[in-house]
Amino acid sequence: MSLAPGTERAAQLISPLSPTMEPDDRTNRLRAEATRVRRSVVEMIGHARMGHIGGDLSSADILTTLFFAVLRLDPAVPTAPGRDRFILSKGHCAAALYSTLALRGFMPVEALSTFMQPQSALNGHPNRRKVPGVEANTGPLGHGLPIGVGAAIAAKLAKASWRTFVVLGDGELQEGSNWEAAMCAGHRRLDNLIAIVDRNRLQQGARTEDTNQLEPLADRWRSFGWETIECDGHDHAALYKAFTTSSVGRPRCVIARTLKGKGVSFIEDRVEWHHKVPSREQIELALKELV
Amino acid sequence: MNASGGTQPFLFDCRQAFAETLIALAKEDERIVAVCNDSVGSSNLGEFQKLFPDRVINVGIAEQNMVGVGAGLANGGYLPFVCGAAPFLTGRALEQIKADVAYNGYPVTLCGMSPGMAYGELGPTHHSIEDLSWLRAIDGLAVVVPADPAQTRAAVRWAAASATPAFLRIGRTKVPSVTPEASDAFAFGRIDTLRNGNDVTIAATGVLVSRALQAADVLAERGLKARVLNVSTIKPIDEAAIISAACETGAIVTVEEAMVEGGMGAAIAEIVVRHAPVPMRMLGVKGFAPTGSAEFLLDHFGLNCEGIVAAALELKDP
Numbered sequence: 001m002s003l004a005p006g007t008e009r010a011a012q013l014i015s016p017l018s019p020t021m022e023p024d025d026r027t028n029r030l031r032a033e034a035t036r037v038r039r040s041v042v043e044m045i046g047h048a049r050m051g052h053i054g055g056d057l058s059s060a061d062i063l064t065t066l067f068f069a070v071l072r073l074d075p076a077v078p079t080a081p082g083r084d085r086f087i088l089s090k091g092h093c094a095a096a097l098y099s100t101l102a103l104r105g106f107m108p109v110e111a112l113s114t115f116m117q118p119q120s121a122l123n124g125h126p127n128r129r130k131v132p133g134v135e136a137n138t139g140p141l142g143h144g145l146p147i148g149v150g151a152a153i154a155a156k157l158a159k160a161s162w163r164t165f166v167v168l169g170d171g172e173l174q175e176g177s178n179w180e181a182a183m184c185a186g187h188r189r190l191d192n193l194i195a196i197v198d199r200n201r202l203q204q205g206a207r208t209e210d211t212n213q214l215e216p217l218a219d220r221w222r223s224f225g226w227e228t229i230e231c232d233g234h235d236h237a238a239l240y241k242a243f244t245t246s247s248v249g250r251p252r253c254v255i256a257r258t259l260k261g262k263g264v265s266f267i268e269d270r271v272e273w274h275h276k277v278p279s280r281e282q283i284e285l286a287l288k289e290l291v
Numbered sequence: 292m293n294a295s296g297g298t299q300p301f302l303f304d305c306r307q308a309f310a311e312t313l314i315a316l317a318k319e320d321e322r323i324v325a326v327c328n329d330s331v332g333s334s335n336l337g338e339f340q341k342l343f344p345d346r347v348i349n350v351g352i353a354e355q356n357m358v359g360v361g362a363g364l365a366n367g368g369y370l371p372f373v374c375g376a377a378p379f380l381t382g383r384a385l386e387q388i389k390a391d392v393a394y395n396g397y398p399v400t401l402c403g404m405s406p407g408m409a410y411g412e413l414g415p416t417h418h419s420i421e422d423l424s425w426l427r428a429i430d431g432l433a434v435v436v437p438a439d440p441a442q443t444r445a446a447v448r449w450a451a452a453s454a455t456p457a458f459l460r461i462g463r464t465k466v467p468s469v470t471p472e473a474s475d476a477f478a479f480g481r482i483d484t485l486r487n488g489n490d491v492t493i494a495a496t497g498v499l500v501s502r503a504l505q506a507a508d509v510l511a512e513r514g515l516k517a518r519v520l521n522v523s524t525i526k527p528i529d530e531a532a533i534i535s536a537a538c539e540t541g542a543i544v545t546v547e548e549a550m551v552e553g554g555m556g557a558a559i560a561e562i563v564v565r566h567a568p569v570p571m572r573m574l575g576v577k578g579f580a581p582t583g584s585a586e587f588l589l590d591h592f593g594l595n596c597e598g599i600v601a602a603a604l605e606l607k608d609p
Contacts, residue, residue: 081368129396135366137395140386146356147391150326150363150371153348157324158367177387180356187351 011080013072016104019244023237026069030236033064033103038263039290040099040112046283048116050124054260054273055169056096058200058233062256063100065239066165066196075105078132084162085151087136089144090169090198091125092275098122098131106133142175144168145195149181152193152251165243167196171203174212179224185251186225193251194243195226198233200260204274221253233258263290302465306404308440309461310335312447313372317343322370323451324348328357334374334404354379358387358401365397370451376410377403377419377460385425388458393432398454400447405463407498407548408580408588415579424553426458427526433457434526436555437477438500439468442523445477453479464498464585469521480524482532488516491603492536495546496522496555499594503546506599517603528558530566537567542606544572546599548589551575572602 017026037060045051067073071084088097095115102109114120121130125139136147148166155162172178185193199217201208208214221228227247231238233256242254260274261267264286267278278286317323317339324346327334331349340347348364350357354375361373373380380403381388392399403422410417426434433455437443443461450457469485470476485500486507495503500521507517518540520532537543543563545556556573563569580588589595593602 085366127394136362137390140390142355143359143387143391146359146387147363147366149356150360150365151367152363153360154364154367154369157345157364157369164363177355177359180350180353181359184350184353184356184360 009076011074011077011082013074013080013083015069015071017069026240027236030061030064030068030240033068034060034236035290036103037064037096037099039287041095042264042278042283042286042290044095044099044112044115045277047113049277050116051095051277052092052275053267053278054202054275055090055093055198055200057262057264057267058258058260059090059093059096059167059198060262061234061236062167062196062198062239063096065236065243067100067104069240070243071165072162073104073133075133078106082160082162085135085148085164087138087144087148087151087164087166088126089138089166090141090172091138094122094124094126097126097134101131101133104133107131141169141172142177145178145181148193148195149185149190152185152190153188155192156190163192163194165194165196167198170197170199170201170208170214173197173214173217182221182224182226189225189249190251191247191249194254195251196254196256198258199255200258202260202269202271202274206271218255221255226251226253228253228255230255230257234262265289300467302467303440304465305437305440305443305462306335308443309402309447310338312444314339314342316448316451317346320370320451322368324364324369324371326350326357326361326364326371326373328352328354328375328379330375330404333376334402336374354383355387358384358399359391361399362387362391362395362397365399370398370454372400372402372450374402374404376417377406377422378417381419381422381425388426388432389429392456393429396431396456399456400450401458403458403460406460407462407464408576409463409585411585411588412582414582418580420549420576422460423525423547423549423555424557427553427558431456432526433479433524435479435524436460436497437523438497438521439466439470441468441470441476445475446523449477449479460497462498466498467501469500469504477523480527480529482529483521483523484518484532485521486517486519488518489539490515490517491607492518492520492540492543493546493599493603494520494522494536494543494555494559496525497548499546499548502594502596503599505596506603509596509600510603515603515607522555522559525555525558528562530562533559533562534566537563537569541569542571542603543569544574544599544602544606546574546594548594549575551577570606572606574598574602
């Protein structure tokens with residue numbers, strides 16, 4: 001199956017929700033899209049009987065805010081040179097990314113039912129050569145930010161106005177490669193780079209703070225030269241403001257405070273739901289909550 | 292000129308040819324950039340930096356970030372040459388080479404400087420003897436080992452033109468020229484036959500090609516005509532040349548400045564056992580080196596004329 005839209009025309013690089021629209025309207029639209037993403041994630045994982053449901057659900061509001069209100073993209077021309085770059089460093093949350101890309105028009109929504117099926121383009125981790133809209137094949141942790149730093153340097157060299165956004169898990173900040181990249185971006189004052197930490201405070205086996213402490217996380221980013229703000233990672237208005245406020249002369253880090261499993265009461269904030277698969281009954285219950 | 296003449300041949304450091312070619316390419320193509328890990332000096336990028344100060348991205352001592360940055364620059368439309376001492380580039384950033392470069396299919400040229408045991412007395416931490424084995428196993432990554440400056444120049448040009456994930460092993464050990472100065476000194480995927488012969492094959496790579504030619508001269512004095520192959524593309528390997536050599540000479544000695552487990556000799560053996568089984572001797576580095584200069588260590592592991600001659604004779608007269 002080919003997912004490529006394959007039309008040839010000049011790219012129209014925009015975000016679907018205009019910067020000039022009423023803030024409340026934007027928030028309502030984003031809330032609706034995020035609910036669609038969450039429902040899709042539950043259905044995909046329920047069908048595949050595999051996936052990383054906790055992190056998918058925690059990142060849904062971040063992803064929808066970016067793809068519907070911030071990123072300047074054209075799904076019909078997914079590799080247009082002037083597009084904004086989006087890199088999902090926490091590649092295990094591919095189901096949320098695929099759902100967002102499909103709703104944004106990068107592939108048919110029907111394709112989502114092939115998630116992790118034999119020969120599907122929709123691997124358990126994203127592949128840019130198979131899925132339009134994916135910029136980097138991620139999966140091993142600590143890889144997205146260095147690639148994002150390289151992309152941001154490329155835009156600076158080319159004097160281009162496109163921006164690079166990288167979504168990181170909080171657990172993966174235990175990988176040293178992130179801090180190599182953070183130091184480099186701070187040193188080079190890459191103000192066209194925005195890192196977003198999905199700060200759900202849980203990693204695969206336990207709470208981050210019980211495993212290898214990340215706090216004081218904002219201070220750590222600041223000390224690497226990043227303008228750093230914290231916000232509610234499920235508040236679309238707060239996320240929109242965080243992503244669209246410019247930080248002159250510095251890269252920007254948004255620590256989005258989230259709940260792993262957000263939106264499904266029995267999954268929320270529970271370590272055991274990192275990649276546990278819900279039963280048929282639990283899927284029904286989850287979909288009832290996600291309206 | 293060949294390496295076995297009575298007069299001492301001129302010796303060249305391949306890094307100079309690398310640097311000159313990269314500068315020439317950068318003048319022609321503004322997409323060419325260099326990425327390095329505080330290795331402007333050891334990667335011979337000083338002149339490049341003078342000419343194109345913005346196009347040397349020195350990320351500091353951070354090889355994982357360096358390779359990821361290379362992939363990101365490629366995403367942004369550039370053709371990055373990522374340069375670092377081979378042991379740290381390949382060992383420290385192996386997962387980035389696999390995932391960020393090869394699996395993504397980004398046109399990044401990884402330039403492993405001073406490979407093998409070129410750092411001699413600095414010891415095994417600074418030797419890059421596992422790189423060929425590690426990198427051969429990565430799908431979609433070309434592995435190229437130029438033998439002299441002419442091959443280095445051609446290989447750098449090939450890398451820029453092909454825009455494919457690639458590893459270039461750029462030697463610092465001074466070597467004589469082994470190939471004529473010609474535009475096809477190096478062709479990607481081609482084994483070059485430097486000496487014809489049908490009694491035994493000596494397949495060598497990198498700095499050891501000149502020693503293979505010396506060994507062929509000694510063998511000729513003993514009445515054995517050795518075929519000398521310069522294996523400058525380790526992956527993908529030139530199957531036809533190997534099968535011909537096996538069928539026509541009946542015995543193969545491989546010589547590389549790397550661990551034999553999984554390296555160039557192993558790549559040849561994989562072809563030989565499948566298509567034309569013949570006896571082989573695989574010469575290479577046999578473990579962590581003792582203290583000594585690069586030259587001393589090559590001799591220590593028998594990676595010299597005498598060692599190659601002995602292996603060839605052993606194959607012909609077991």
